[in-house]
Amino acid sequence: MILHIKNMVCDRCKMVVKSELEQLGLQLLSVDLGKVEIKNTINENKKNEISKVLIALGFELIDDKKSRIIEKIKTLLRDLIQNKNADLNQNLSAYIADHLNHDYSKLSNLFSEVEGISIEKYYINLKIEKAKELVMYDELSLSEIADLLNYSSVAHLSNQFKKVTGFTPTHFKQIKEAKRIQIDKI
Incomplete structure (x- = not known):
């Protein structure tokens, strides 16, 4: 049986979900982003129990197509x-x-x-949040960030960054108190 789970965005999410579902006594065959395969089928009561545990952790079971x-x-x-x-x-x-x-x-x-x-705007928002993260870490140059995020140039990254945030990447780096949005909240 496959459970579809909302808000699984990273390897830590997979570890947390795996641990919690195993604590509920489920035998897991695989755990991927957004999807967990369990060995046996579950009844509605067990599904509700799983749902409560997942919601407490910021995840959610997805039922509709x-x-x-x-x-x-x-x-x-x-x-x-x-x-x-x-x-x-x-x-x-x-x-x-x-x-x-x-x-x-x-x-x-x-x-x-x-x-x-x-979808395109959502993707751009994700890229800009990742760019914010990388700018804040201050380990990569803007050129390296542009390459990493598949921008054609630093100018393209800077233009999109300013359009979304209102700041240039350089100015954003200078005002470190600017808040980032977690990628899973976009």
Whole structure:
């Protein structure tokens, strides 16, 4: 049986969910971002128990098909930003369509309808939050950050950064009290 779980965005999330579900006595076959496969089927009472535990940790069981597809898109994009962005060698729409085996226009319409924002804008917001994080760490140059996040140039990164935050990356670095948004809150 497969459980779809909202807000799983990193390896720590996978560890927490795995630990909690094992404490509930479930035998897990696999734990991935947004999805856990358990050995046996569960009844409604057990599902409610799982749901309560997950909600207390900031996660949520997803039951309807639309929500699962939206969460798959978000998980794919978060993973892309966190782990693979520099390796993106095709346009975003083709990448999403290929990985989710759905027509991109249908995915895009569904995402916009449910989330009130386009996939592209959501992706840009994720990239800018990652850029903020990297700027705050002060370990990489803007050129390295632009390369890491698959921007064509520092100017492109700076323009998008300013459009989203209202600050240039350099000014943002200078006013370190500017608050970041957690990626899973976007």
